[in-house]
Amino acid sequence: MQNDYDFAVVGGGLVGAAVAYGLGKRGLKVLMLDEGDVAKRASRGNFALVWVQSKGLGMPRYATWTRASSDHWPGFAAELREVAGFDLAYRRPGGFHLVLSQDELERRAASIQRLHNQDEVEPYHIEVLDGDEIRRRLPEAGPEVAGGTYCALDGDVNSLKLFRAMHAGFVRNGGSYRNGALVDRIEAGDGGYRLVTPDGAHTADRVVLAAGLDNPRLGAMVGLDVPVRPLRGQVIVTEKTAPFLDMPLSTIRQTDEGGVMIGDSQEEADDHDVMRPGINAVMADRAVRMFPRLGRLNVVRTWSALRVYSRDGFPIYEESPSHPGAYVVTCHSGVTLAAAHSQILAGKLADGGLTSDFDDFSARRFHVSAAS
Amino acid sequence: MYQRLPEPGGMPIPFTLDGRRLEGRAGDTVAAALLAAGVETCRTSAVGGAPRAPYCMMGVCFECLVTIDGVGNRQGCLVPLQAGMAVETQLGHGKRELAR
Ligand code: FES
Numbered sequence: 001m002q003n004d005y006d007f008a009v010v011g012g013g014l015v016g017a018a019v020a021y022g023l024g025k026r027g028l029k030v031l032m033l034d035e036g037d038v039a040k041r042a043s044r045g046n047f048a049l050v051w052v053q054s055k056g057l058g059m060p061r062y063a064t065w066t067r068a069s070s071d072h073w074p075g076f077a078a079e080l081r082e083v084a085g086f087d088l089a090y091r092r093p094g095g096f097h098l099v100l101s102q103d104e105l106e107r108r109a110a111s112i113q114r115l116h117n118q119d120e121v122e123p124y125h126i127e128v129l130d131g132d133e134i135r136r137r138l139p140e141a142g143p144e145v146a147g148g149t150y151c152a153l154d155g156d157v158n159s160l161k162l163f164r165a166m167h168a169g170f171v172r173n174g175g176s177y178r179n180g181a182l183v184d185r186i187e188a189g190d191g192g193y194r195l196v197t198p199d200g201a202h203t204a205d206r207v208v209l210a211a212g213l214d215n216p217r218l219g220a221m222v223g224l225d226v227p228v229r230p231l232r233g234q235v236i237v238t239e240k241t242a243p244f245l246d247m248p249l250s251t252i253r254q255t256d257e258g259g260v261m262i263g264d265s266q267e268e269a270d271d272h273d274v275m276r277p278g279i280n281a282v283m284a285d286r287a288v289r290m291f292p293r294l295g296r297l298n299v300v301r302t303w304s305a306l307r308v309y310s311r312d313g314f315p316i317y318e319e320s321p322s323h324p325g326a327y328v329v330t331c332h333s334g335v336t337l338a339a340a341h342s343q344i345l346a347g348k349l350a351d352g353g354l355t356s357d358f359d360d361f362s363a364r365r366f367h368v369s370a371a372s
Numbered sequence: 373m374y375q376r377l378p379e380p381g382g383m384p385i386p387f388t389l390d391g392r393r394l395e396g397r398a399g400d401t402v403a404a405a406l407l408a409a410g411v412e413t414c415r416t417s418a419v420g421g422a423p424r425a426p427y428c429m430m431g432v433c434f435e436c437l438v439t440i441d442g443v444g445n446r447q448g449c450l451v452p453l454q455a456g457m458a459v460e461t462q463l464g465h466g467k468r469e470l471a472r
Pocket of ligand 1: 425
């Protein structure tokens with residue numbers, strides 16, 4: 001049977017687009033199926049950080065994977081600028097995590113210590129700084145800042161431009177994109193898969209599920225158990241203001257266009273389209289205590305999104321044991337990992353499949369008790 | 373520049389722009405009155421300093437920011453013009469941020 005495509009990627013958010021772009025640039029014939037703007041796009045909740053510090057406690061492989069992605073980012077950003085024709089405002093000046101009490105600072109330092117005590121994590125430098133040192137480095141930081149951590153590997157990007165560039169690059173490299181293409185059914189056939197959408201069916205040799213919160217439903221069609229759940233994240237953005245913060249913080253960043261984003265709340269949730277003002281109030285209050293000048297800005301928008309969380313918060317990359325050539329790719333940090341997905345993971349898939357160094361990311365890790 | 377339709381308009385509404393006396397019509401928004409008065413730049417952008425003017429006239433683009441009666445960064449296209457309003461352009465970097 002001759003299939004229409006080498007790969008069908010289900011999902012057109014940051015994860016699906018990164019994988020599809022990465023496959024397409026390797027010369028494969030790729031179809032990206034996107035539910036469209038009605039989707040519960042987790043990507044909408046992104047904070048646009050390319051972030052390394054503090055990631056990977058509990059799974060050393062995730063720490064190295066995040067680090068690898070961050071190291072691939074400069075080349076990835078340059079490549080996307082070339083193929084898309086515009087700049088992504090990617091930068092890597094290092095980043096801060098600020099705290100407002102001594103207790104917070106101690107807990108933060110202890111958790112970073114535990115992260116680095118894990119054997120396989122290649123050490124990278126994270127500075128733990130007191131309030132005065134923070135104010136020396138970030139002159140706008142307010143008197144309530146008790147300290148913080150700094151890591152030179154951290155950075156950020158304009159995520160709207162990242163999203164657009166990956167889509168533009170995908171099409172430019174010959175990829176086929178379908179909008180309004182919610183996949184109803186996936187049927188395994190002779191040497192491939194048939195994906196049924198409202199506008200007709202498509203066939204592909206292999207299929208990558210990158211559909212965020214829809215992966216559990218889709219995975220069940222190809223023998224993949226994908227235990228992910230939604231976590232609500234809220235973001236506040238202010239009016240544009242003169243540049244005052246030239247490096248990203250874990251919860252506050254000024255974009256290249258001047259707006260200040262305040263974010264990174266997390267709460268268990270399953271209802272879409274809901275916003276909790278109380279959470280915004282806490283986020284805004286903490287932000288103003290960190291940078292008093294924010295108190296003089298108007299907020300122009302706030303929004304929420306359902307982000308994708310696996311049971312332990314780490315990504316799931318796996319090939320179906322029963323359906324060869326069917327993969328799931330899902331994670332929480334679609335911006336940070338975009339470079340790894342496009343430059344490394346897509347390469348593995350193009351070359352035949354996930355190698356054993358991806359075993360740690362298999363959803364089999366959730367089945368230990370059944371196996372032991 | 374913009375011209376009003378040749379219909380008998382509403383009542384004249386006096387206001388000031390950077391202290392200069394101007395006149396709009398009843399029913400104008402601040403942004404509409406500025407455009408009708410021939411104002412080409414209502415602000416410069418906060419980061420690049422580029423000149424901007426009202427654009428969408430329906431509250432989504434935020435190009436029409438002006439200071440109205442001392443309050444900075446108001447969307448001129450969403451504020452009905454009132455007699456005696458003191459409107460100020462926001463030229464130079466960013467708005468004048470008022471202490472709160
Ligand atoms: S002109 Fe677009 S928001 Fe006012």
